[in-house]
Amino acid sequence: MKFFSNKDIAKLFRSIAAAYSVTGGNNFKIIAYNSAADSVEHATSELKDLWEDNKLDTVPGLGVSMRGYLDELFKTGRVKHFEELTEDIPPGMFEFLDLKNMGPKNAYKLAKEFNLKTIADLEKAAKAGKIRKLPGFGEKSEREILKSISEFKPQSTRQDLPSAFAVARRVIEHMKTSSACEKIEPLGSLRRMVATIGDVDIAVASKKPQQVINHFKTFREVARILGAGDMASSIILENGIQVDLKVQPLEAFGALLQHFTGSKYHNISLREFALKKGMSLSEHGIKYKGKLYKFPNEVSFYKFLGLDYIEPELREDNGEIEAAMHSAQGKSDGLPKLVELKDIKGDLHIHSDYPIEPSHDLGTSSQEVLVKRGKQLKYEYIGLSDHSPGVSNHTKTQIIELIKKRKDKIEHLKSSFKNIRILNLLEIDILASGELSVPPEGLNLLDGAIAGIHSNHNQDKATITKRLLTAISHPKVKVISHPTGRMLGQREGSDADWEIIFKACSKTNTYLEINAWPTRLDLPDTLVFKAKKFGVKFVTSTDSHDVRHMDNMNFALSVARRGWATKKDIINSLASIEFARVFEI
Numbered sequence: 001m002k003f004f005s006n007k008d009i010a011k012l013f014r015s016i017a018a019a020y021s022v023t024g025g026n027n028f029k030i031i032a033y034n035s036a037a038d039s040v041e042h043a044t045s046e047l048k049d050l051w052e053d054n055k056l057d058t059v060p061g062l063g064v065s066m067r068g069y070l071d072e073l074f075k076t077g078r079v080k081h082f083e084e085l086t087e088d089i090p091p092g093m094f095e096f097l098d099l100k101n102m103g104p105k106n107a108y109k110l111a112k113e114f115n116l117k118t119i120a121d122l123e124k125a126a127k128a129g130k131i132r133k134l135p136g137f138g139e140k141s142e143r144e145i146l147k148s149i150s151e152f153k154p155q156s157t158r159q160d161l162p163s164a165f166a167v168a169r170r171v172i173e174h175m176k177t178s179s180a181c182e183k184i185e186p187l188g189s190l191r192r193m194v195a196t197i198g199d200v201d202i203a204v205a206s207k208k209p210q211q212v213i214n215h216f217k218t219f220r221e222v223a224r225i226l227g228a229g230d231m232a233s234s235i236i237l238e239n240g241i242q243v244d245l246k247v248q249p250l251e252a253f254g255a256l257l258q259h260f261t262g263s264k265y266h267n268i269s270l271r272e273f274a275l276k277k278g279m280s281l282s283e284h285g286i287k288y289k290g291k292l293y294k295f296p297n298e299v300s301f302y303k304f305l306g307l308d309y310i311e312p313e314l315r316e317d318n319g320e321i322e323a324a325m326h327s328a329q330g331k332s333d334g335l336p337k338l339v340e341l342k343d344i345k346g347d348l349h350i351h352s353d354y355p356i357e358p359s360h361d362l363g364t365s366s367q368e369v370l371v372k373r374g375k376q377l378k379y380e381y382i383g384l385s386d387h388s389p390g391v392s393n394h395t396k397t398q399i400i401e402l403i404k405k406r407k408d409k410i411e412h413l414k415s416s417f418k419n420i421r422i423l424n425l426l427e428i429d430i431l432a433s434g435e436l437s438v439p440p441e442g443l444n445l446l447d448g449a450i451a452g453i454h455s456n457h458n459q460d461k462a463t464i465t466k467r468l469l470t471a472i473s474h475p476k477v478k479v480i481s482h483p484t485g486r487m488l489g490q491r492e493g494s495d496a497d498w499e500i501i502f503k504a505c506s507k508t509n510t511y512l513e514i515n516a517w518p519t520r521l522d523l524p525d526t527l528v529f530k531a532k533k534f535g536v537k538f539v540t541s542t543d544s545h546d547v548r549h550m551d552n553m554n555f556a557l558s559v560a561r562r563g564w565a566t567k568k569d570i571i572n573s574l575a576s577i578e579f580a581r582v583f584e585i
Contacts, residue, residue, distance in 0.1 A: 005239040013037035018104035036061040060546040092116040099148040162518040164197035178215040180208040187260040193558035199242040209247040254295035259283035265317035313561040343573040348383035349541030358387035365547040380576035381421035388428040432456040443476040452481030461495040482515040482522040502534035516556035517543040528563025
């Protein structure tokens with residue numbers, strides 16, 4: 001029977017939400033299935049494993065009926081109710097949903113009207129000029145469909161960082177149960193915390209490599225063993241991910257870590273640096289004057305080269321080797337002391353289940369539960385930042401009234417919690433016109449606003465830049481959320497004149513968010529690195545839609561660290577009193 005990965009299940013749930021939207025299903029079901037899909041995509045364990053352990057109820061957003069359908073899926077490989085629901089829907093509709101800006105209703109119309117089954121069929125119909133003749137479409141729609149098809153990329157085999165991190169964690173937990181495993185670390189792009197990951201690589205220090213390799217092959221998720229040698233092995237997991245294991249004695253473990261952490265270009269530059277000193281590098285150590293020197297850790301490895309230790313996130317050949325040399329020499333322009341999780345004093349971007357009738361999805365946890373978790377994380381402040389009320393189905397008066405009621409609730413909440421500052425924030429939309437989705441009277445009821453682009457991401461560079469500048473110039477807007485709007489594996493980030501944006505943020509003290517949501521990790525590390533040079537400050541946020549997501553802060557920090565950010569660059573590393581002064585609340 002087919003193995004159903006979390007991505008398979010998330011796609012299935014999105015298909016069911018789409019099916020309900022074209023068959024007249026109620027809006028609650030559509031929202032529920034889309035929310036469940038989000039939750040499944042970002043689960044830290046495979047749902048199949050949770051099902052086997054009778055723990056599906058630990059996944060947020062999975063109601064009793066959904067858990068029942070998953071039980072049927074895992075037992076039989078199909079769900080009868082889903083098959084009945086989609087029976088009369090042309091299958092092409094579901095394939096078209098992978099195209100940018102293609103909603104269920106338009107996908108259904110196109111598939112049904114022209115009996116289209118594939119994206120290739122759709123492209124052929126568009127090029128023949130058939131789509132423009134369909135009511136509700138026209139020449140512009142036809143051109144946009146062709147553009148979406150030209151930009152369409154088949155599903156990447158790469159995983160988002162949190163998903164790969166979860167896989168590695170499960171493998172590492174398994175390997176630690178072997179007495180032969182002395183030390184264990186991830187390798188490659190995962191150790192460097194790159195936004196997307198290919199294969200998962202693991203390093204183990206051991207005197208008994210064969211025992212380690214045999215234990216590796218017993219991991220419960222193994223689908224196929226690709227190979228096993230004296231010091232290495234590769235497996236394919238049930239979810240299709242390849243995991244490679246490398247073993248080295250403890251005395252040479254540092255060289256193994258350095259060699260296979262990469263990046264490729266960092267290692268090339270490091271080898272050139274070493275050659276100038278008459279040294280050659282390998283996974284076994286450093287050869288110098290005919291002798292091989294071994295290193296149990298990377299600190300001693302880099303020190304032998306005359307360098308300060310370089311954190312894995314910095315190893316991208318971006319000037320880190322020269323900076324490490326300067327650090328070792330005690331110069332002021334050396335490596336930065338990167339921000340750490342222990343530095344973070346609060347999370348400003350958290351969505352609750354408060355019924356504000358938002359423009360986008362509600363959270364699944366109550367405000368009380370979220371604040372309690374903030375206290376458990378030892379935060380000094382927490383921002384409740386639900387999406388603002390939708391502008392398409394509310395008048396300005398209604399929006400203001402909803403914000404007033406929510407403010408009253410938060411004020412009451414503040415009186416119930418001591419030793420943690422609760423911020424009344426909202427994540428508001430920067431509309432296609434450039435206007436903010438909340439009128440001034442509503443904004444004045446807030447401690448501050450987080451503003452972000454949530455629609456029309458494909459506007460031209462000048463328009464996107466203008467939309468962002470409008471928000472940045474508003475005195476109530478403190479943070480720009482997920483600034484590029486990218487969705488990894490789904491949508492490229494919007495094009496903007498980032499130099500102008502950075503200058504504006506620096507001038508107005510508007511902070512750019514580094515968003516931890518697994519498919520965002522936005523602002524990207526390359527732009528964090530550039531923004532720092534303009535004096536821009538950042539906010540690291542989880543964008544939580546469930547209390548469990550609040551544990552994802554380390555992924556926002558991984559992006560910050562890759563961008564060379566220090567504690568001083570991150571506003572939510574400030575203690576509560578100083579933060580309140582800087583945030584102007």
